[in-house]
Amino acid sequence: MPRRVTVAKVADIPDGGNVVVSVLQRDVAIFNVKGEFFAIDDFCPHMGASLSGGYVEDGCVTCPWHFWRFRLADGAWDDNPKVKIGAYPIHVDGADVQLELPDV
Numbered sequence: 001m002p003r004r005v006t007v008a009k010v011a012d013i014p015d016g017g018n019v020v021v022s023v024l025q026r027d028v029a030i031f032n033v034k035g036e037f038f039a040i041d042d043f044c045p046h047m048g049a050s051l052s053g054g055y056v057e058d059g060c061v062t063c064p065w066h067f068w069r070f071r072l073a074d075g076a077w078d079d080n081p082k083v084k085i086g087a088y089p090i091h092v093d094g095a096d097v098q099l100e101l102p103d104v
């Protein structure tokens, strides 16, 4: 059964902002896009840039180094969706932002 962990407070992630949390031995970037939250690995598979430093537009974050674009909803590389980074279900419970962890 999936389990949820509180990783931030809603107030910590303003609209248009993000935070990076360490969960399951990886860094996960949590984005707030107009009140909707998304969580993807904070790691670009091209050369390892931090995606939390990227630019968000049209449901994608653009890597700050070489501009690969990843969909926030599912972590797919927008130019070749067969390539994916981790994307995690995220929930708001009152003031808490909770990440749903995969079964391991």
Ligand code: FES
Residues within 6 Å of the ligand: 044, 045, 046, 047, 048, 049, 063, 064, 065, 066, 067, 068
């Ligand atoms: S490191 Fe992200 S596109 Fe190159």
